[in-house]
Amino acid sequence: MSELLEVIKKRNPHEPEFHQAAEEVISSIKPVLDNKPIYRKHKILERLLEPERQISFGVNWMDDEGEIHVNRGYRIQMNSAIGPYKGGLRFHPTVYPGILKFLAFEQIFKNALTGLPMGGAKGGSDFDPKGKSDNEVMRFCQNFYLELHRHIGHRIDIPAGDIGVGGREIGYMFGAYKKISNEFTGVLTGKGVGWGGSLLRTEATGYGLIYFTENMLNHIGDSIEGKTCLVSGSGNVAQFAVEKLLHMKAKPVTVSDSSGFIYDDEGIDKEKLAFIKELKNIKRGRIKEYADKYPSAVYTENKGDESSNALWDIKADCAFPCATQNEINAKDAQHLIDNGIMLIAEGANMPLDNEAVNLVLDSDIIYSPGKASNAGGVATSGIEMIQNFMGSYWSKKQVDEKLKEIMTEIHQNCLLAAEEHGHKNNYLVGANIFGFTKVANAMIAQGII
């Protein structure tokens, strides 16, 4: 299998995040490849690691001062064996094909785990929404969508949000879509409630993460109630993970942004969470302002030269990395292990680097990969698509029950697949094998094409 990784590295040079995601999957699905030679014969892994289609385009837009800017837009349509392409759009200056390929590759497995008919894709741009006015963001989204629309459709490829793309951006893109196509279909998910969006889609990734965690803890006869929790990020996933932790009587004590983190040992309560939501979603300010407002909190700034992140050196019961990829390295993982953390559930995509994952797997920590524990977001996007096809809306209760049911099934399927292949209670192996098998069988049935 190391030969395949070498081929991937050669075919996709200078894309370390994609190599990392490939390596994690290649190494963990070995048991199923050994048991079922048909998957090797059909070169399933090789085919999964080559995008079915990659689109790259220029996006020109004008800022409020009349200056013209040039960004790059992308859509990576990775695999459509089990359904139309589905996955978010990321607007962040670090976006390049290597990041999007890792995310699109992960999305194949995640979407298969949801049990819904969705293939894997991801897209975005190196545009940075930080510090831009609403009008600038609108002009960018319209120009980005002008090209993107040629490649997507409600039965072809259905993008949604990710880092830097939330309700505001989806709204501007949906407006552009309607103007161009003169129709109203669910071509994007994460739409506003009242114009095609599903109740609870905004909350779904964070809520689903905590539902999944509760399943993991129930499995060992425990529960999240009363647990002290570290959360990183302060965006969509982090906010609603904190909210669900509060609903379930746990005690979240940290949140972060790219400048630093706050530690509030009295706990982030409902009122403080409302402050975070207002700060991040409306004022678009920095998390430092939390510590200016609440004296119980201490703010630690990232200096940019740290070899580890002090957030992961705080003693707690559970850790929920919900910011971005590779935010936990081996040193951070060792701190979590030394401090006796009992559970790490990934809210972000690939927040642990592979060295950190291996350390955690060798410890007693209960660990879930993002493709399993953060799948509630895309699952609820799938529920939004169902509502759009039906031309009606589900109640909050219906969506929440379905989300809970899906997270419970993912949990169960990970455990069953892991045990069947001799890796009892290893959620990483279980998630990869379950997702791989489902997609591989569909690819074999559809022939070599």
Ligand SMILES: NC(=O)C1=CN([C@@H]2O[C@H](COP(=O)(O)OP(=O)(O)OC[C@H]3O[C@@H](n4cnc5c(N)ncnc54)[C@H](O)[C@@H]3O)[C@@H](O)[C@H]2O)C=CC1
């Ligand atoms: N929005 C969704 O439905 C889903 C998101 N995810 C993943 O969850 C993670 C967070 O996404 P969202 O909350 O949607 O994005 P967001 O844009 O709402 O929030 C991102 C958060 O991460 C922080 N952040 C970004 N770069 C950082 C860095 N280098 N260091 C520390 N903090 C940093 C930002 O300050 C912000 O608080 C990403 O990995 C995303 O791929 C996964 C599944 C679904």
Ligand SMILES: O=C(O)CCC(=O)C(=O)O
């Ligand atoms: O809701 C979606 O379609 C995609 C969400 C996403 O980007 C992810 O699961 O990482």
